[in-house]
Amino acid sequence: MLRTVGAAAGEGAVVADLFSGSARVAHALKAAGWRVVANDHLAFAHALALGTVQADAERWSVQARTILAKLSHLPPSPGWFTATYAEGARYLHPANAARLEAVRDAIERLDPEPELRAVLLTALLQAADRVDSTAGHQMAFMREWAPRALKPLELRLPELLPRPAAGPCLALAQDAVELAASIECDVAYLDPPYDQHAYLSNYHLWETLVRWDRPETYGRAAKRVECRTRRSAFNNRREIGPALARLVGALRARTLVVSFGAEGFLQRAELERVLAARGFLRVLEIPHRRYAGTRLGIHNGRGERVGTPGADTTTERLYVVSDRRLDLPADQPWADAVPREEPCHGRDPH
Numbered sequence: 261m262l263r264t265v266g267a268a269a270g271e272g273a274v275v276a277d278l279f280s281g282s283a284r285v286a287h288a289l290k291a292a293g294w295r296v297v298a299n300d301h302l303a304f305a306h307a308l309a310l311g312t313v314q315a316d317a318e319r320w321s322v323q324a325r326t327i328l329a330k331l332s333h334l335p336p337s338p339g340w341f342t343a344t345y346a347e348g349a350r351y352l353h354p355a356n357a358a359r360l361e362a363v364r365d366a367i368e369r370l371d372p373e374p375e376l377r378a379v380l381l382t383a384l385l386q387a388a389d390r391v392d393s394t395a396g397h398q399m400a401f402m403r404e405w406a407p408r409a410l411k412p413l414e415l416r417l418p419e420l421l422p423r424p425a426a427g428p429c430l431a432l433a434q435d436a437v438e439l440a441a442s443i444e445c446d447v448a449y450l451d452p453p454y455d456q457h458a459y460l461s462n463y464h465l466w467e468t469l470v471r472w473d474r475p476e477t478y479g480r481a482a483k484r485v486e487c488r489t490r491r492s493a494f495n496n497r498r499e500i501g502p503a504l505a506r507l508v509g510a511l512r513a514r515t516l517v518v519s520f521g522a523e524g525f526l527q528r529a530e531l532e533r534v535l536a537a538r539g540f541l542r543v544l545e546i547p548h549r550r551y552a553g554t555r556l557g558i559h560n561g562r563g564e565r566v567g568t569p570g571a572d573t574t575t576e577r578l579y580v581v582s583d584r585r586l587d588l589p590a591d592q593p594w595a596d597a598v599p600r601e602e603p604c605h606g607r608d609p610h
């Protein structure tokens with residue numbers, strides 16, 4: 261991915277990641293020296309982007325490390341969070357949940373400025389992630405404690421990066437389709453949901469840890485009730501096509517890099533039709549191993565298998581479309597999806 265962006269983005273370029281999720285890609289883009297705009301509509305994803313992409317090391321490392329050292333010594337404080345997610349559901353060992361609860365309450369009381377708050381919340385999410393008792397997603401939890409869940413919670417300073425020479429990075433929390441027209445960048449990386457699986461449901465616990473809003477929950481998995489109603493257009497078979505077309509049509513970027521699962525709601529031909537209007541289009545197929553939950557089957561709160569294991573691998577397609585012919589990494593089997601003599605622009609990208 262980085263090499264693909266590298267083929268399109270020169271030094272000092274602005275790269276936008278409009279569905280930033282864990283912020284791992286946006287963080288790697290910042291580390292590579294680009295100015296990054298990271299956006300995601302979920303609160304926990306925005307906190308991760310604010311805390312690891314917008315926040316610069318030289319501004320926050322010392323202060324955040326000092327605060328985290330103090331927070332590490334807080335006594336456990338079991339309350340609604342521990343009762344809901346460690347005793348009712350069992351995502352975290354009660355000892356760790358009670359410490360998380362104490363730290364989260366303390367961050368609320370400290371009321372730090374937004375970037376510092378996001379660095380502290382990122383440290384908390386990363387600490388929780390290292391000791392959770394799941395197979396990766398929060399649709400279910402392990403019947404017996406995962407060995408890592410028995411390890412003590414440890415707060416560590418997130419990997420902060422220095423501000424790129426090209427300028428500051430930015431984290432936003434907006435609907436990508438609404439945001440598109442106001443973003444100006446050299447490369448836009450789009451990794452939207454491509455089927456019914458929503459990050460809000462898969463990571464509802466992280467959303468709650470960040471929003472700290474004592475949500476009403478349902479079922480053995482104790483998901484936030486809004487998981488039933490708050491849906492992205494990209495999780496809807498009928499809405500995804502028009503949403504993507506609007507997004508692609510509105511973006512002012514010379515190059516788009518779009519990641520989309522081969523088994524998603526949109527077929528390759530449909531995506532090619534939407535993207536080809538922006539210029540030279542090439543497609544790469546990348547096989548991935550599926551996450552553990554899918555390979556093992558899904559279990560309910562009693563540890564009974566309620567889903568069947570899926571195939572071992574899944575294919576991600578990377579669509580790269582640009583107003584010019586790019587020199588893409590030669591060791592990858594790129595295909596000219598829509599061979600053209602001249603680029604054909606639905607609109608002028610600049």
Ligand SMILES: C[S@@+](CC[C@H](N)C(=O)[O-])C[C@H]1O[C@@H](n2cnc3c(N)ncnc32)[C@H](O)[C@@H]1O
Pocket residue numbers: 278279280281282283284285299300301302305434435436437451452453459460492493494
């Ligand atoms: C496949 S994940 C992105 C994963 C990300 N590339 C990573 O490295 O973690 C899709 C993301 O899109 C976000 N999302 C879904 N619909 C959105 C919308 N309309 N606007 C902004 N973000 C959206 C979800 O919250 C989720 O984090």
